[in-house]
Amino acid sequence: MNIRSRTGGAPLPDLIAARQQAPAVRTRQGGDAGLRLISLLVFALLWQAAAMLLQTSTLPTPLAVLGRIVEESQSLALPQHLAITLWRVALAFTAAMLIGTAIGIAMGRWRRLDLFLDGWLVLGLNIPALVTIILCYVWFGLNDTAAIVAVAINKIPTVIVTVREGARAIDPRLMQVAQAYRLPPLTRFSRVYLPQLTPYLMAAARSGLSLIWKIVLVVELLGRSNGVGFQLNVFFQFFDITGILAYTLVFAAVVLLIEALAMRPLERRLSAWRN
Amino acid sequence: MLDIDIRHKHYPDRGGHIHTALSALRLSVRTGEFVCVVGPSGCGKSTLLNLVGGLDTDFAGHIRVDGRAPGERTGFMFQEPRLMPWLSVIDNVCLVAGKDASARKRAQALLEAMELGDVLDVYPGRLSGGMQRRVALARAFVIEPALLLMDEPFVSLDRPTANRLRTMLIDLWQRCGTTVLFVTHDVHEALALADRVVFLSAAPATMLLEHRIDLPRPRHPEDEAISHLHARLMQDHPTLLTGLVPPTGQPADEDALHA
Numbered sequence: 001m002n003i004r005s006r007t008g009g010a011p012l013p014d015l016i017a018a019r020q021q022a023p024a025v026r027t028r029q030g031g032d033a034g035l036r037l038i039s040l041l042v043f044a045l046l047w048q049a050a051a052m053l054l055q056t057s058t059l060p061t062p063l064a065v066l067g068r069i070v071e072e073s074q075s076l077a078l079p080q081h082l083a084i085t086l087w088r089v090a091l092a093f094t095a096a097m098l099i100g101t102a103i104g105i106a107m108g109r110w111r112r113l114d115l116f117l118d119g120w121l122v123l124g125l126n127i128p129a130l131v132t133i134i135l136c137y138v139w140f141g142l143n144d145t146a147a148i149v150a151v152a153i154n155k156i157p158t159v160i161v162t163v164r165e166g167a168r169a170i171d172p173r174l175m176q177v178a179q180a181y182r183l184p185p186l187t188r189f190s191r192v193y194l195p196q197l198t199p200y201l202m203a204a205a206r207s208g209l210s211l212i213w214k215i216v217l218v219v220e221l222l223g224r225s226n227g228v229g230f231q232l233n234v235f236f237q238f239f240d241i242t243g244i245l246a247y248t249l250v251f252a253a254v255v256l257l258i259e260a261l262a263m264r265p266l267e268r269r270l271s272a273w274r275n
Numbered sequence: 276m277l278d279i280d281i282r283h284k285h286y287p288d289r290g291g292h293i294h295t296a297l298s299a300l301r302l303s304v305r306t307g308e309f310v311c312v313v314g315p316s317g318c319g320k321s322t323l324l325n326l327v328g329g330l331d332t333d334f335a336g337h338i339r340v341d342g343r344a345p346g347e348r349t350g351f352m353f354q355e356p357r358l359m360p361w362l363s364v365i366d367n368v369c370l371v372a373g374k375d376a377s378a379r380k381r382a383q384a385l386l387e388a389m390e391l392g393d394v395l396d397v398y399p400g401r402l403s404g405g406m407q408r409r410v411a412l413a414r415a416f417v418i419e420p421a422l423l424l425m426d427e428p429f430v431s432l433d434r435p436t437a438n439r440l441r442t443m444l445i446d447l448w449q450r451c452g453t454t455v456l457f458v459t460h461d462v463h464e465a466l467a468l469a470d471r472v473v474f475l476s477a478a479p480a481t482m483l484l485e486h487r488i489d490l491p492r493p494r495h496p497e498d499e500a501i502s503h504l505h506a507r508l509m510q511d512h513p514t515l516l517t518g519l520v521p522p523t524g525q526p527a528d529e530d531a532l533h534a
Contacts, residue, residue, distance in 0.1 A: 173353070173355070173357055174357060174359065176330055176353070176357075177351070177353070177357050177359075179329070179330055180328050180329070180330060180349070180351035180424075181349075181350075181351065181370075181371040181414075181418070182329075182346075182347050182349070183370070183371065187370070191359070191362070191370060192359060192370075195359070195361040198361075273360055273361045273362075273398045273400065274400075
């Protein structure tokens with residue numbers, strides 16, 4: 001019955017409470033930026049030491065990986081594959097958020113629809129990502145559409161669960177204000193309804209990004225001829241660990257930057273009124 | 276002219292039984308008149324306002340303003356301020372006033388007149404309860420309402436704050452010529468505000484008594500004249516506040532005594 005527990009991780013109210021406390025934590029983090037930098041340096045040093053000690057081709061030194069990143073960037077191979085992968089992430093993310101939000105709102109709003117779709121949702125939450133990917137490629141062919149659909153399908157159920165929770169928590173008293181003053185439907189939605197859903201949408205977006213960029217690589221590995229996932233597969237065939245680490249580091253860094261430069265400032269702006 | 280004729284209003288209670296909230300309730304309010312509705316708690320006063328405000332359309336009967344259903348120029352003030360916490364004070368008022376520049380100017384002028392000029396860009400969560408009600412009052416009047424519905428809007432405020440808000444309300448009402456339907460359980464408040472007070476019975480609410488008040492304004496709930504009037508009413512109609520229909524079977528129409 002309880003679907004939330006199937007999605008794993010903390011229950012949503014905890015997530016949202018943690019998010020609301022975030023500003024205080026963040027300022028403390030700002031003061032401790034130095035420690036974070038030191039931690040990063042120690043990690044690199046340990047890596048370097050281990051590589052020098054083992055002297056094996058399966059663990060290249062950090063400097064070798066850095067050199068490879070520069071090399072792959074100059075040949076434009078890395079930026080091209082990265083751009084294609086990010087484009088797929090963006091499309092799958094947008095589709096999953098839009099579709100998941102629409103269904104989540106509808107299920108939170110209408111009890112009978114919720115009952116009707118609940119079984120499908122449990123099924124969707126429990127199908128392994130690999131199965132969806134294989135089936136999409138078999139049914140829709142080895143093309144980009146199938147790839148993006150497969151990724152989106154993996155994410156949509158968790159968006160639905162989160163947004164449905166938000167739709168159930170909508171304050172009917174504020175909706176009555178909108179009704180009493182006969183606000184036009186669009187205003188009612190954008191200025192009274194949506195702001196109440198924002199914390200849930202942000203939670204869905206953040207967990208969505210972290211899930212999607214991992215699944216996209218699998219999709220590319222299984223059925224595309226470009227993108228970071230495809231490249232990783234090629235490196236794997238040649239046992240090129242330096243290449244694998246080079247692509248992985250750059251891709252992870254880009255995703256972290258998106259999170260830090262887009263998601264977090266957006267969230268801060270949307271929740272400014274709480275402080 | 277607001278014309279209310281509710282034959283009955285039912286809704287299922289928690290046990291699934293049908294509960295009759297209102298029955299055979301007729302009330303006419305002149306344009307620009309201030310009518311207070313008083314009744315015991317749970318008698319269906321809020322239900323009545325929800326029906327008039329169009330928040331609930333499931334009832335038998337009709338509600339008309341000048342022959343038509345209550346339209347866009349209807350204001351509503353609830354028991355709680357019910358401001359949007361994510362909108363600043365001015366944006367809360369503009370939300371109902373419309374998007375054009377003239378609406379914004381009107382909202383700002385109104386807020387400044389209500390001594391809220393310093394907090395235009397503040398979020399409601401940072402304001403005191405009294406200030407939040409003032410913003411809610413501004414929101415109700417910024418649309419220059421033809422009809423204003425008020426559901427115990429000054430409940431749980433300290434006395435000076437509530438009195439200040441009442442003075443502001445009467446001031447705005449006199450300037451706008453709004454028809455007001457004001458629900459309260461506080462008889463002193465009703466007598467201080469209204470042109471006419473309507474007493475309702477316990478559920479299903481029907482009208483027990485109508486009383487016209489001819490005392491000059493400004494009045495305050497603590498005025499001696501209000502206390503006198505209150506005492507007289509209670510003496511003549513001892514069962515009025517219990518919401519019980521008087522055992523003698525007095526007629527429920529216009530009361531004979533005037534202050």
